[in-house]
Amino acid sequence: MNQIDSPFGRFNLLPLHHHPKSPQQAWSAADDLLLKEIAKAEPVPERVLIVNDLHGALGTCLHHWRPFSWNDSYSSKLALQQNLRRNQLSFSADHFLESTDIPDGQFDAVLIRIPKTLSLLEYQLTALRPLLTPQTRIIGAGMVKHLSKSMVQCFERCLGHTTTSLAVRKARLIHTQFDPELKPAAPQPVRYDIPGTGLELLNYANVFSQQKLDMGTRFLLEHFPPVDGLEHILDLGCGNGALACYAGRKNPAAMLSLLDDSWLALKSARESLELNGLKNPCEFIASDGLDGFEDQVDLILCNPPFHEGNRLDSNIAMRMFKGSKRCLKENGKLVVVGNRHLNYHQSLKPHFKDVDLTASNPKFVILTASRPR
Numbered sequence: 053m054n055q056i057d058s059p060f061g062r063f064n065l066l067p068l069h070h071h072p073k074s075p076q077q078a079w080s081a082a083d084d085l086l087l088k089e090i091a092k093a094e095p096v097p098e099r100v101l102i103v104n105d106l107h108g109a110l111g112t113c114l115h116h117w118r119p120f121s122w123n124d125s126y127s128s129k130l131a132l133q134q135n136l137r138r139n140q141l142s143f144s145a146d147h148f149l150e151s152t153d154i155p156d157g158q159f160d161a162v163l164i165r166i167p168k169t170l171s172l173l174e175y176q177l178t179a180l181r182p183l184l185t186p187q188t189r190i191i192g193a194g195m196v197k198h199l200s201k202s203m204v205q206c207f208e209r210c211l212g213h214t215t216t217s218l219a220v221r222k223a224r225l226i227h228t229q230f231d232p233e234l235k236p237a238a239p240q241p242v243r244y245d246i247p248g249t250g251l252e253l254l255n256y257a258n259v260f261s262q263q264k265l266d267m268g269t270r271f272l273l274e275h276f277p278p279v280d281g282l283e284h285i286l287d288l289g290c291g292n293g294a295l296a297c298y299a300g301r302k303n304p305a306a307m308l309s310l311l312d313d314s315w316l317a318l319k320s321a322r323e324s325l326e327l328n329g330l331k332n333p334c335e336f337i338a339s340d341g342l343d344g345f346e347d348q349v350d351l352i353l354c355n356p357p358f359h360e361g362n363r364l365d366s367n368i369a370m371r372m373f374k375g376s377k378r379c380l381k382e383n384g385k386l387v388v389v390g391n392r393h394l395n396y397h398q399s400l401k402p403h404f405k406d407v408d409l410t411a412s413n414p415k416f417v418i419l420t421a422s423r424p425r
Contacts, residue, residue, distance in 0.1 A: 056084070063139050064139060066078050084223070085193055086165075089225055099157065099160050099161075100120070100160065101161070101183065102119050102121045103122050103123070103176060107128070111135075120148075120159075121148050122149045122155060123148070125313055130340055151316050157183065162183070162189070164193070165193055166194035166198065166226070167258070169257070174239050175238075178237075181210070186231075190229075191225055192227075209236055211230055212230050214227065214228045243255075244263070244265070251301065254292065256319055259314065261291060267415065271413065271416045275418050276298060276299075277351065277353075279302045284381075286309040286310075286353070287353050287354075289355065292317065293321030293325055295353040297328055299351075299353065300330040303332075304331060305332070308325075310337070313338070313339070313340060318336045342375035347379070347380070348381065350384050351384065352379065352380065354376070356372050356388065356396075357369075366394065369399065373388075373421075388420075389419075406423045407419055408421075
């Protein structure tokens with residue numbers, strides 16, 4: 053189940069946080085279809101760029117081509133490293149590029165796993181234009197249920213003439229011929245106010261709450277915990293930094309640590325704090341966990357994600373809760389907002405002796421956890 057038979061060989065692949073009982077694989081039919089398609093390329097492309105390689109399946113199978121990988125997910129970087137090691141292959145740090153960096157030079161082939169959000173796809177396609185020539189092989193891949201008409205149109209609008217393949221095992225390819233004459237406008241970050249706070253947020257592509265503040269964060273701001281006198285506040289899964297901005301406004305002396313899996317989220321958060329003139333000492337960390345914060349933090353604020361790509365995944369929140377208990381000072385607290393149906397109260401109990409309901413409405417609950425077990 054964990055071995056992919058690709059045109060380039062057999063490889064052992066696992067998701068980053070694999071559980072032996074989980075049916076999740078590190079690749080999909082879309083990865084398989086994309087690998088079979090690029091294997092037909094003649095001549096073999098010399099410079100290859102892989103975009104959005106979620107679990108490192110493409111980068112591992114194509115390792116002998118020394119591809120570049122461009123991604124907005126720190127955990128995807130870790131997954132690629134893990135799967136390369138699993139197959140006794142080396143990871144080239146200079147061949148992995150964060151989403152906020154643009155690769156150098158032109159490429160013979162660009163292989164794109166279609167992301168969940170249209171905003172990220174548009175950001176990536178417009179950023180790729182200087183790296184392409186009419187001879188570049190551009191292939192997108194995704195599962196049919198996740199491919200919208202607007203995504204195909206985005207390829208056409210941003211890059212050039214686009215066609216789609218027939219579906220194979222519920223996956224489909226997108227083929228695009230680069231048109232250097234097109235002049236698509238690069239997407240700009242979105243700015244909006246947090247009503248009643250005097251704060252403004254800035255959002256780059258792929259960041260949660262793209263057009264307006266989400267209801268969960270809004271609810272937490274209405275029932276915000278006291279932060280006076282606290283030395284160190286951590287915004288876990290910070291997104292655009294809404295919670296950190298509010299905490300920094302309330303306590304200008306507090307150290308703010310902002311953590312997220314997305315480099316575009318961290319860029320959004322950094323610029324949101326600057327936009328609001330906050331002078332708190334800050335650090336912005338691409339992270340899949342909470343390593344390095346043992347017994348340091350007074351307050352952790354968290355609105356956990358419950359999706360990984362297009363897949364529902366409660367394990368992200370579970371890892372956040374488990375990691376939080378290591379980071380808090382003796383009297384520190386974790387404050388979580390979440391949808392009522394996610395039942396975070398039960399998920400927190402194995403890790404904290406005290407889990408209190410701070411506020412609730414028909415859709416959301418705010419929980420305060422303290423006294424780590």
